[in-house]
Structure formats: structure tokens, C-alpha cells
Amino acid sequence: MVSNRSEEGANILTLDQDTPVQVRYHAEGAANVVFVITSSRNGFFKDDDYGTVGTTTDDGIPRIDIRLKGKLLRLRKDVPSVTPVLVSHRYFEEHIEPLFPTESLVEQLLCTITPGFVRKCNAALRIEEEPLMKRPKKRHGINLTETESHGLLITDMTCDDRHASTEFKPKWLAQSPSAPKDSKRCRTCALRALRDVKSNAKPPTFGREAGDFCPLTLVSNNKDVIRPSLEAILVKSIGAPLDMFGFIDQTLPYFYGLHLLRLLRDLQINKDPKGILKIDPSNVDFMTAMAIRDCTFFLKIPNQYETAGARIEARLGDLDLKTPDGGKGDYWRETEQQLIDEGWYTATEKMPAPKGRNGGFQNLTGRLEAAPWELALPVNPGSGQESRASIIAGADGVNYAFLTVNNSRDGGYGSTYITQPVPALCKYVSYTFAFDADTKVYSGYTGLECRLEIGLGDQQLVYNGPNGPLLPFGYQRRSYTFVYSRNFAAPSLTIRFTCTAPSGSFLIDNISLIGRGENF
16 A cells, blocks of 8 residues: 655655546535545546556546545645644644554545646535535535645545445543533533523524434443434434344444444543643643544444445544644633533533423414413422423513423433313314424433323324334424324323433424314
């Protein structure tokens, strides 16, 4: 294999405007864009397309350098405070590579790029900004810098016909050295909670959007703790139905015994034993700790039914130099102090006034007004701990429902429910029931024992929990269409939330029940 060392005189590949390849946008972060390298012929490479540069294939197509095979291209954006590629790559060689087994890292091959080739890539970016294309709108207008003379060829960890792929950021796999001793949140969950609440974009999810997880669970010695986080990672990236290819059951034993994550955790601890409040952020070990706290974990998972004997491939990437330049060191300190001073670690933060409203039940004639929630009593506590259901007045004076369940750590249940009468319903008429829901846990892990049950009288509308679809976490709009099949003309709607997590809550808002029958 050609060395990826960056010393002068190394045999470094050059990409210019005449290199016979096309580039296609794949993904991007704040500082870099990743491209798929494709054939100038039809987008797909044949084995014969690789070979000695300057020769052609049997059908007259110029061959390309073999070092492009199985690689993606990573290029730097034209944004401030981004370290030049050559500087970052040398740091990678000196301070990151020696820490990990070679097979555990996304390979980085340094290449040189010309301004003409960069313009070619920027043209590909602009295509992705057109309607229905892939580039996120918030990234539009941000191009690659033409002053950068280097790029990186990195291992292609994307999916193919026989593999699924996923990627996630493990973040802080150990608690911050600066965190208070009585912390109830890890560093990652504390920061997510702060950002979530401060954004005021929607009711807070406390760092547990759909697909989020507590990083500490990934290095647990308990498979039941790891599984929900693994499910969150896989569902977010691969999607359902996971069981079609057995991804969960196939990946869980691998994750449970994965030395790489534990190595990552141990390095975070060893490289930053004091924390940002007690160390110079320009310290090389500290910068290394920050780099490995922001790396990306890539997984390539074979379809076990089609790839007998194939192994899961795991690699770490995006291990870029994290310097305190450009005010980042001050930002790290200020953020850590804020998490401590405002109680985000200890879950004692002062919450802003709730927002939202309970939109009343309505039919197509609009005859009904919004009605207040009625609590079904008693509220049943879990294992002697407090559970409560509340009617909270929003800023606009309209009430909405918020259930909080605080359970013991021994697996006891906390359960509560709310009811509201609904207007007279017609039998065999189709209705659409819709609502906004926000489910979260403040501490502990969710397992499979959180459930949501919604019913009209004795007709069940929604069930999420064990032996059924898992309860989705995070804030989302949900809707269900059903045919009312009961004889009760005016049933009550009952919403019940039950959970064994040590601390969690369920919010329901903007509820509507709309009849679809012709007699309305």
C-alpha cells in the first residue's frame, strides 16, 4: 500500500481538472465536504478502470490511479478557523495514528488538488442546492476554498448491496472531569439539555431526540443498557424494519465486546484528567482529547442472510485537530462553567415557562370549543417514588397536559393517565386522531418498558411498548386513522403513560379528532 505519510518527497496523488473522474456530493460537516468519486464514463467503475495513469481501457477510457479505489474524497470548506489540511494531517500522523490499531481507523491518504479541480467540486455542490436535491439548506452558499492545496482520500464506509452502514458520534464516553460529584447527567446529555431548552424551538426533549442516546450506555457492561442506544443509532440511519436483516441481534454481541469504544473512553480520560477549567487548552494532550470526543464512529454491517462469514467493520474517522484558536478555547471554558453554574449536570436547572396549547377536539362543522383536561385519579406512584400529572397553563392562558413519572431505580413502574370527554361519535365513521407527543427520560435508560396507550372508551387507538412497536422518543407529530366501531355515543379519551425509567415524562399537545364520514 502506498504510504500516507506527509513528508516532502512522498508519492502524493494529484487531482486536477483533467483527472478523468466525476465527483458526487455525499455528506458534509461544519468544516469539510465529502464526495463520492465516480467514473467519467457512466458513474460506475470497472476493475479495468484502475491502472497505470496515461493508459486506457479496452474501450478507450483513460485509466485512473489505483489509490482512488474504495475511497471517498474529503475537502475543506471556505470557512474561518478551519485548520489547513496539511497541518491537520500531520497532527493525525503524529498524535492520533499511534493511539489506535491501523484497522480501527479510517485510512487517510493525502492528495494535492488544483484550483481547477476545486471549481469542479464546487459546481457539483451547486447542483445539490437545487430543489429536491441532497444538500441541507443551512449549508447552501458555502463553497470549498480554492486556496487549499490538499485534500484527503478516506476509506469508503458507505453501504452497498450486501452491507448496511451507519455512523454516529460517540461524544464524551466518560464524564467531564469538571462535572459536580452529584451530577445526574453526563457531559453530552447536559449540553443537549441546555441547547434544547435555550433554543425555545419546541417543548424541551432534554437531549433525547429520536436517535439520541446517552454515550455512557455504549461502554456499559450490561447488554440491556446498550441495546436501546444501539437501536436508536441503527433506526436513525438504517431505518425500519431492522429485523428484516437481523441487524440488532447481529450487532449487539459485537458492540458488547467492542474494545474500540472502551479504548476511546480510556484515551479521553487519560488525555484530559483535569478538565478544561484547570488546563491550558493549547496542551497537546487536551487537544487530542477534544479530537477524539468529536470523532465519528463508522460501522459497516453485513446482511447476515446474504454474506455468510462476513464480519462487521468498525472504524473511527473525522479525527481532526481541535485547537483553541478563534475563540474556541474560551467557548469550551464558558460552556463548561455554564453547565455547572446553571445546574445542567445536576438536573436542577430552572426551566422557562412552558409553551404550547391543547387544541380542543373538533369535527368538521367546528361546533366545539377547546375543553380543559381532566385528570383521572388516583395517580399511581412507582415503588414509593413520586409520580404526578399536571395541567400547565401556557403563556396564552390555554391549558395543556404534561405527565411526569419519577420512578425508583429498582425497576418499579410509574404510571399515570388523563382523560377528556369527546363529542358524540358515529359508529362506522372514519376519524383521524392526531397529536404532538414528546417522550423523554431525564436519567437512566429506557429499556423496552416505556409504554403509551391511547383509547376511546374500550377501543384502543394507540399502543407503543413491549410486544408492539417501540415507543418513539423525542418531539414529533403523530396521526392515526381509524373507524369507530363501538356503541358508546360519547366516550372518553384516555391517555396513559407508563415507564420504568428512573425519571421520565410524556407531553401531549395540539390534539385533534376529526370525522371523515360523509354525514358530517
